[in-house]
Amino acid sequence: MRTTESKLTRRSFLTGAVVAGLGAMGAGLTGCGAPRSFAQEAEKNTIDGGAYDIVVIGAGGAGMAATVGASDQGAKVLLLEKMPVAGGNTCFAEGGMNACCTKYQAEAGIQDSVDLFAADTYAGGHEKGNMELIRHMCENSNAAIEWLGSMGITLSKLGTSGGASVKRIHRPETGEAVGKYIVKGMTEQCRQRGVSAVCNTKVEELLMEDGKVAGVRATNPNGLPIVYHCKAVIVSTGGFGANHKMLAQYRPELIDAVTTNQPGTQGDGIIFSQAIGADLVDIGEIQVHPTVEQTTATLLSENIRGDGAVLVNIDGERFMNELLTRDVVSAGEWSQPEKRAWAIFDKSVADNNTSIEEKFVARDLCKVANSLDELGQKMGVPVDAFVQSITSYNDNIAADAADPFGRSKSLNPIVTAPFYAVSVAPGIHHCMGGLRVNVDAEVLDADGKPIPGLFAAGEVTGGIHGGNRLGGNAVCDINVNGRQAQETACKYVFA
Numbered sequence: 001m002r003t004t005e006s007k008l009t010r011r012s013f014l015t016g017a018v019v020a021g022l023g024a025m026g027a028g029l030t031g032c033g034a035p036r037s038f039a040q041e042a043e044k045n046t047i048d049g050g051a052y053d054i055v056v057i058g059a060g061g062a063g064m065a066a067t068v069g070a071s072d073q074g075a076k077v078l079l080l081e082k083m084p085v086a087g088g089n090t091c092f093a094e095g096g097m098n099a100c101c102t103k104y105q106a107e108a109g110i111q112d113s114v115d116l117f118a119a120d121t122y123a124g125g126h127e128k129g130n131m132e133l134i135r136h137m138c139e140n141s142n143a144a145i146e147w148l149g150s151m152g153i154t155l156s157k158l159g160t161s162g163g164a165s166v167k168r169i170h171r172p173e174t175g176e177a178v179g180k181y182i183v184k185g186m187t188e189q190c191r192q193r194g195v196s197a198v199c200n201t202k203v204e205e206l207l208m209e210d211g212k213v214a215g216v217r218a219t220n221p222n223g224l225p226i227v228y229h230c231k232a233v234i235v236s237t238g239g240f241g242a243n244h245k246m247l248a249q250y251r252p253e254l255i256d257a258v259t260t261n262q263p264g265t266q267g268d269g270i271i272f273s274q275a276i277g278a279d280l281v282d283i284g285e286i287q288v289h290p291t292v293e294q295t296t297a298t299l300l301s302e303n304i305r306g307d308g309a310v311l312v313n314i315d316g317e318r319f320m321n322e323l324l325t326r327d328v329v330s331a332g333e334w335s336q337p338e339k340r341a342w343a344i345f346d347k348s349v350a351d352n353n354t355s356i357e358e359k360f361v362a363r364d365l366c367k368v369a370n371s372l373d374e375l376g377q378k379m380g381v382p383v384d385a386f387v388q389s390i391t392s393y394n395d396n397i398a399a400d401a402a403d404p405f406g407r408s409k410s411l412n413p414i415v416t417a418p419f420y421a422v423s424v425a426p427g428i429h430h431c432m433g434g435l436r437v438n439v440d441a442e443v444l445d446a447d448g449k450p451i452p453g454l455f456a457a458g459e460v461t462g463g464i465h466g467g468n469r470l471g472g473n474a475v476c477d478i479n480v481n482g483r484q485a486q487e488t489a490c491k492y493v494f495a
């Protein structure tokens with residue numbers, strides 16, 4: 001292990017400090033303006049942050065699931081987050097959590113299976129995903145729904161999402177966005193367990209001893225180097241969708257696209273794990289999401305299409321089946337004039353999704369009107385063509401006639417005022433590739449061997465989603481594999 005100077009200030013870490021979720025967390029101070037003499041001193045004297053069984057890096061969905069699970073298994077666990085707030089990109093997850101064979105599906109009479117869920121995931125990912133990892137996620141999805149439910153995080157409302165053969169996406173009953181709902185719930189779970197957690201602390205390096213991971217070197221809230229000793233590390237740092245250097249390296253053509261990712265999504269976990277020999281998989285597979293409002297990079301959830309929205313181009317005309325997978329719908333938009341579209345929906349969809357009012361109406365990011373005619377005028381599209389597009393869509397549904405673009409799901413007529421239009425185009429959304437892991441969430445090296453003491457979960461890993469991630473599978477992945485990572489890490493620590 002990299003030596004920690006003998007003169008170390010042994011700082012007893014904030015045992016019992018709680019995650020404060022969407023607000024400041026743990027120690028909370030930001031690293032502004034440490035006195036120069038003190039900073040210079042720190043170059044010589046790295047702070048010793050204490051010893052833990054497990055250090056979890058990144059307080060998004062995967063990290064929180066791992067932390068809560070590890071704490072329940074009796075591990076002394078520390079959760080580190082580099083941003084001032086917890087939640088990561090998980091906070092922005094709008095859709096829901098895919099899961100099969102749940103009691104909610106059974107109550108609704110929906111026939112689903114691990115085979116069907118796995119087949120949809122594999123096909124949606126262009127048959128590039130790792131079937132072993134996919135099946136592991138699908139097989140454990142119901143248990144994750146039950147686990148969340150046992151903590152009062154109830155995902156009971158079923159919806160439709162792109163690429164799913166049956167209604168499989170599970171959402172909060174209240175219509176809240178799933179990410180904030182889960183982060184809020186998991187924050188409370190961390191609080192109840194008295195988990196040690198700290199924000200504004202960026203992990204820079206994994207430390208090794210005798211070929212095993214034995215700690216992390218981080219920068220603390222005062223900008224000073226700090227070392228935490230541990231027996232195992234769980235990397236849950238998310239993707240690199242806000243790191244333009246990495247995007248340029250792996251997908252140069254996406255360099256100008258807006259990103260829905262929070263600024264902390266810099267691929268740190270990939271970089272510091274690679275530095276100790278971790279292998280990568282599918283690293284160039286980066287998902288663009290088709291419904292991103294471009295001036296603010298605000299995501300219009302897939303639920304909106306799943307609940308009935310259609311897309312029209314700037315000529316006011318529909319151009320495709322809106323419920324195809326994200327990559328296909330994105331390509332469809334890019335092929336239209338001005339490479340963008342309008343998402344059109346009515347009151348019934350807005351009532352079902354609280355994010356419309358909060359994120360779009362309140363921020364003046366959508367057009368709202370009492371008639372289709374008025375909406376067309378506000379959008380600035382040819383009004384007659386627009387009204388004709390929506391009317392013929394509605395008439396087709398009423399006549400039970402086939403949709404000219406092959407849409408067969410969520411055929412809900414757009415008839416109830418007020419009517420809404422949001423201008424959308426594709427934006428960078430999710431990194432499908434990342435650290436190579438096995439079904440036990442062990443991080444593998446280039447020879448396919450687990451790196452002792454190193455585990456990973458969530459968007460930082462690759463392999464499940466292949467060439468395209470289905471909506472609802474990220475939330476499934478973070479919960480299933482966050483739990484898996486802590487389970488394997490606990491076995492390793494307590495062996």
Ligand code: ADP
Pocket residue numbers: 057058059060061062063080081082083086087088089090091201202203204236237238239264265266268269457458459460478
């Ligand atoms: P996932 O969906 O896989 O849980 P998220 O994006 O929701 O991923 O969460 C990842 C979290 O990890 C974010 O809150 C991010 O700020 C944090 N993070 C990223 N890099 C570091 C780092 N070097 N040290 C500590 N936290 C990090």
